[in-house]
Amino acid sequence: MKPRVLLTGFEPFDRDSINPSWEAVRALDGWRFETPAGEGVEVQARRMPCAFGAALQSLDAAIDEVQPQLVLAIGQAGGRSEIxxxxxxxxxxDGRICDNAGCQPIDLPVIEGAPAAxxxxxxxxxxxxxxxAAGIPAAVSNSAGTFVCNHLFFGLMHRIAVRPLAHGLRGGFIHIPLLPEQAARLPGGLPSLSLDTIVEALRISVRTAWQVRQDLRETGGTLN
Structure with missing residues (x-):
């Protein structure tokens, strides 16, 4: 099986015309990198609907098609200043707003009968x-929210845990800040990062995730 990474980003939502997660992810579609061992790895990108349920269906279809060994799902987090x-x-x-299909689940499980987390x-x-180290602001996040980003993240990890076709698959989720053009349209001076910076951050994240199997033991917690 060819070494492959699947990157996913979301379509725009909440009346916005752009989503930085998809803009950054699609810039890396077809990117290939070589590991220190000389292994060539191909990256493929897929756009996910910002809709409960449909996002998981699209994710399943993308995994079945690409057959990746690593999945990094990317989403927008307005108000955050770091990767x-x-x-x-x-x-x-628990939707604060409706998704793009007009659905707003409240206090419902992503997957009935699945673990709490x-x-x-x-x-x-x-x-x-x-x-x-590359000069890009970054921090561990301990909450992916309760909207479609967390919905997709949970669905991904549940698939990895229970489906035989996902044996050996690793994955997770990364939230990214707004783009400057998004922040400029909003009151309050929300933080942003340029698209070039976000794309470079994803390159670094993909390489690191592919090469590192045992994570560091250093602080990444918060007081509240």
Missing amino acids: TPERVAINLD YFSTLPIKAMVRELR
């Missing part, structure tokens, strides 16, 4: 260290 690999996905849908299988602390 934030997520630590944990929770089994809860799953931890990412990405080396999130190693990724943060490498991003910071």
